[in-house]
Amino acid sequence: MIGNNCIGCKACETVCPQNCIDFSTVPSKINVNNCLHCGNCMTVCPQNAVVKIG
Numbered sequence: 001m002i003g004n005n006c007i008g009c010k011a012c013e014t015v016c017p018q019n020c021i022d023f024s025t026v027p028s029k030i031n032v033n034n035c036l037h038c039g040n041c042m043t044v045c046p047q048n049a050v051v052k053i054g
């Protein structure tokens with residue numbers, strides 16, 4: 001999931017192979033149904049806002 005420290009910078013948008021991150025809100029949201037758990041968004045996020053759950 002994406003935590004409250006997300007600033008909506010969209011750095012994760014370009015690295016997501018599934019394009020499954022929704023930027024209509026801040027924090028942005030991962031559409032988990034399409035997420036491959038590849039970790040790209042976690043690696044690129046300047047805010048360390050992406051956290052693994054489960």
Ligand code: SF4
Nearest residue numbers: 016035036038039041
């Ligand atoms: S883990 Fe991968 S597929 Fe899932 S939201 Fe992040 S970049 Fe996209």
Ligand code: SF4
Nearest residue numbers: 006007009010012045
């Ligand atoms: S890279 Fe991080 S701070 Fe930027 S939109 Fe994605 S989750 Fe939010």
